[in-house]
Amino acid sequence: MEEITTDIVVIGLGAFGAAALWRLAERGVNVVGIDRYGLGHHLGSSHGTTRLFRVACQEHPGLAPIARKSRDLLQELGRETGQSLIMTTGCLSVGAPDTPPIAGTKAAAAQAGITLEELDHEELLRRFPQFTGTDQRAVGVIDPEAGVCFPERDVRAQGEAAVRAGARVLADTRVTGLEMLDDGVRVTTPVATVRARQAIVAAGAWNPKLIPGLPLIPRRTPMFWWDPKPGHEAEFAMPDFPAVVHDLPDGRRLWGHGSYDGPEGTWQVKIGMDGEFADFAATDADALDRYIHPREDLGQVSEWVADAFDGIEPMPARTIPCMVTHSPDSQFLIGRPGGDPRLVLAGGDSGHGFKHTAGIGELLAQIALGEDTYTDVAFMNPDRFPEVAMAVAALPFG
Ligand SMILES: Cc1cc2nc3c(=O)[nH]c(=O)nc-3n(C[C@H](O)[C@H](O)[C@H](O)COP(=O)(O)OP(=O)(O)OC[C@H]3O[C@@H](n4cnc5c(N)ncnc54)[C@H](O)[C@@H]3O)c2cc1C
Known part of the structure; x- marks a missing residue:
């Protein structure tokens, strides 16, 4: 069993997680990403060739700056890597x-x-x-x-950019345990144990499996x-x-x-x-x-x-x-539950999250590192649901 020590571990490398890994690795952060399948797979919520990319989002006016940030980041990455990501x-x-x-x-x-x-x-x-x-x-x-973007290609491009920037990816590796420590977290998998100062939990439809009690309902879609x-x-x-x-x-x-x-x-x-x-x-x-x-x-x-x-x-x-993971108000849960310095949550996609992939990844990096966020994130704060902080508080303590 390998023992890995890192600053930040990202659990789940789909739309939100691969983007967070990329944005952190770009800043030179010591970061490890883990996915039970791999980059750009077809078994979660980010597959099926295309997703609508709207900027004037009927779901919340605060989403437009995130969509624009996503577009800018994906276009830049597309230019660098010679592929069309949007x-x-x-x-x-x-x-x-x-x-x-x-x-x-x-x-x-x-x-x-x-x-x-x-x-x-x-x-x-x-x-x-x-x-x-x-x-x-x-x-x-x-x-x-507006337009369309490409879920498998975009996830893969962001994950690969993260690896080029120094991130380590454990693919085909399922996280089986998440424990809180005094000064961080311990993440258990069948092949390695990862100790980190903090975890970003971005496991999509599996978020309630890793943090039981989250008010999220995956639906077969x-x-x-x-x-x-x-x-x-x-x-x-x-x-x-x-x-x-x-x-x-x-x-x-x-x-x-x-x-x-x-x-x-x-x-x-x-x-x-x-x-x-x-x-x-x-x-x-x-x-x-x-x-x-x-x-x-x-x-x-x-x-x-x-x-x-x-x-x-x-x-x-x-x-x-495919699966859509619904939150009670159809808005994402992005932030630190209860202000806990050891954990950032990214989930509750509610069927409209893919267009925001890179923009959310940038926000997750900023939240994890305590930077000012480039746009207001209050409407996505997980603490608007009291069950979230309770679920995090109930995680095992190592
Ligand atoms: C039919 C459909 C249509 C949609 N249309 C649109 C659209 O037009 N526009 C739009 O913007 N959005 C759309 N969406 C929503 C969008 O696809 C989602 O918001 C987005 O894919 C969610 O990303 P995620 O990172 O939360 O989940 P995912 O991309 O599924 O990522 C979660 C990752 O966590 C990994 N994981 C889970 N458990 C573990 C574990 N224990 N250990 C390690 N790894 C783990 C999984 O393997 C997965 O890779 C649609 C969704 C569906 C289903």
């Missing part, structure tokens, strides 16, 4: 004027100084005939800074790819069908983007469900059902897509399970 397409949000995709996006844009393009109903249908048949009240707004009906292929290809968020009149929410075949890669039309009416079962992350059940998995989404888009074949062409 692609700007704009994001079209569609819904009635009082729905989150319209009202929330406008509020976030106003706060962030983003000039949205606004489309009334007629202009929406003229520019985007894919939405013919949508409700009369539906209008559109386009966030010009399949991803779906679709074929356009014959004759509609061009309509549902990028850039004519860019990143999209669409609220139907009854509150059902779809998100997605068009197919693409070009320098950034090749992918099909992707459309998924979101919001309170989407039926996603809670799951134990260790027991995620990776089988696709034709009736349960495909029934609801096929009906929603058929209601929204005449030009798409009603059954998905491809489906893969």
Whole structure:
């Protein structure tokens, strides 16, 4: 059994953890990252080729600076490594004027100084005939800074950049124990014990396994790819069908983007469900059902897509399970629970975290090192839920 001593150990090298490792290693910090699988794997929450990258985030106006920081860092890393880590397409949000995709996006844009393009109903249908048949009240707004990013590629790029900057990565290594010490933490794995002054816990859907009692619920959330009906292929290809968020009149929410075949890669039309009416079962992350059940998995989404888009074949062409880990208020948990100097938590992605990967990684590095953060993080403070500090206080003491 190897004994490793380091300043900071990062547990989980997915979207949040790989970015934290990179941002710390870039500063010359002595840091070790551990992942039960490896960089850019398909078994957690960060797989499936693409993620929407919005900057005017309807989920909270405070997210725009984080998205922009992510974009800047990913673009710089992409330039350095000769790969595309983010692609700007704009994001079209569609819904009635009082729905989150319209009202929330406008509020976030106003706060962030983003000039949205606004489309009334007629202009929406003229520019985007894919939405013919949508409700009369539906209008559109386009966030010009938005686009898509690439989960496996982006995680791998950040993790590899961390290694180049001096970080050590233990891949295929599962953390089996996290103990608090007087002056740090002890992390146990089958091959090594890591002692560090502090841990950043970024284990995604497994966070409640490492810190039992966290108010986080992982849900099995399949991803779906679709074929356009014959004759509609061009309509549902990028850039004519860019990143999209669409609220139907009854509150059902779809998100997605068009197919693409070009320098950034090749992918099909992707459309998924979101919001309170989407039926996603809670799951134990260790027991995620990776089988696709034709009736349960495909029934609801096929009906929603058929209601929204005449030009798409009603059954998905491809489906893969994924996990979203929900917090009680659908916002992330980023910070030091109870101010504990030994631990930083990063989790509760609530289905909108990937775009913020590098920006959150930078914040995690700043929090861990006691630097001023580049933007306000109070709205993500884990202490807004008293259960978090209680769960951390209940961790074993070594
Ligand atoms: C279907 C779907 C669609 C989405 N769409 C979008 C979108 O369009 N835009 C967007 O911004 N976000 C989107 N998201 C959300 C985004 O993907 C997540 O916010 C993000 O991937 C979460 O990253 P994470 O670091 O919390 O988890 P992960 O990336 O899963 O990382 C957690 C890591 O911890 C590791 N780990 C766990 N337990 C242990 C252990 N005991 N020891 C060692 N390692 C461990 C895992 O192997 C994993 O690598 C979507 C999510 C899903 C599921």
